[in-house]
Amino acid sequence: MAEIPPPSPRMTTMGWYSSPVEEIEDAAGEIMLLWSLQQPTIRKPNSLVRQSSQTLPLDSCGHSLTILQSPSSMATPGVTGAVMWDSGLVLAKFLEHSADAAALSLPGKRAVELGAGCGLVGCVAALLGAHVVLTDLPDRLRLLRKNVHSNLGGQVRGSARVEELTWGDDVDPDLVAPSHPDLVLGSDVVYSEAAVPDLLCTMKALSGEYTTIFLSGELRNEAVLEYFLEAAMEDFLVGHVDQEQWHPDYRSPRVALFVMVKKKKKKMEQERELL
Template sequence: MGTPGVTGAVMWDSGVILAKLLEHAVDSGYLLLQSKKIVELGSGCGLVGCVAALLGAQVILTDLPDRLRLLRKNVEANVIAGGRDVRGSASVGELIWGDDLDTDLIDPQPDYVLASDVIYSEGAVADLLETLEQLCGMQTTVILTGELRNDVVLEYFLELAMKEFVVGRVYQEHWDPDYRSSRVVMLVLGKKTETGI
């Protein structure tokens, strides 16, 4: 996972499941993405962000510098030059978790932050959460999916996340019925109010 380019060049099951959840929720009327601002973290190949843009969102797909070339190519091919009736937009930007954020990411703050398979390394958890805290306003909803690989890393993430966020789980009955996996978990986070609720 630490090899440059590996994480950005593989389409993980959790990304497919998150993309299909967005499509299913919009088609079912449970979710409105039209004109919503979305920041995707660890975009990799860009499937989730491209789907969100095709569903009407204004998406900024982010990843590490060495992963941006393939990401830009996929966004260009599937959203910008796709020849489809694209209702939203997609742009690509560099983001290193834990660094200060560019103004375009937080002004205005996103309606949604999306990420798949970003909770894989205990060493990256603190930086990921620092970035989420900077990105999120009180109106921001974070949706994270991940394959269940390492309970210790997930528990560490949840322990730290619950200090600043209310954390919930989206159960499989709410996912696209054709895209479910017992190996994938889906979490929803929202910032706690100043009173902690």
């Protein structure tokens, strides 16, 4: 008897991103594929950044950026946003590459970056024409503001400002008024099971019918990522963005990139009836 081939992945477009992505239907299966195909644990970490340096130079959108880092802050438990990670560089250059390829249009879009850290992703989004609010915890805002002011001081197509945001708390009304943001961005924001419920609470609060979320992340702990994907899929459609769609010079087997949109209310009700 002939062996039945596995079903083909469901390819679809999501939100403002016009390139087709593979819709994730099984969190455990996605984790198994990521770890088996990309083998992140045997790859060199942070091959795209230099975390020991005080600065990270980068050319983007016709600008020469200098991202300030604070390597000494990494000695403080729980502080990871004081330096750049590969996932942040991947997401920033993905946005630039997608705009160049006409797969994503940012001019005039309203965007919120979660856990902005050094602020590279939000700065690039602003250079591409988005009006960005870069958010993080209160003790992370000083370095974030420095990077925004030093890198966006000249002519910028969009705009950027820094605002405090603690996941799980009520979001500032100005982030969702007069409408929800068009884009929510985050790099390396899925790092512990304890933080997932609050992160998803904030993502849901920021997401409207036309909001598109882009999340990149370091592949460290498969259990944490599986937990996040399972929980996220209750309220969001989640797509895996293949590395072929990333910037060709900024790819890493230790990083995954996802695009998400909020499920329509009718679809959510139908799925819950099937449970």
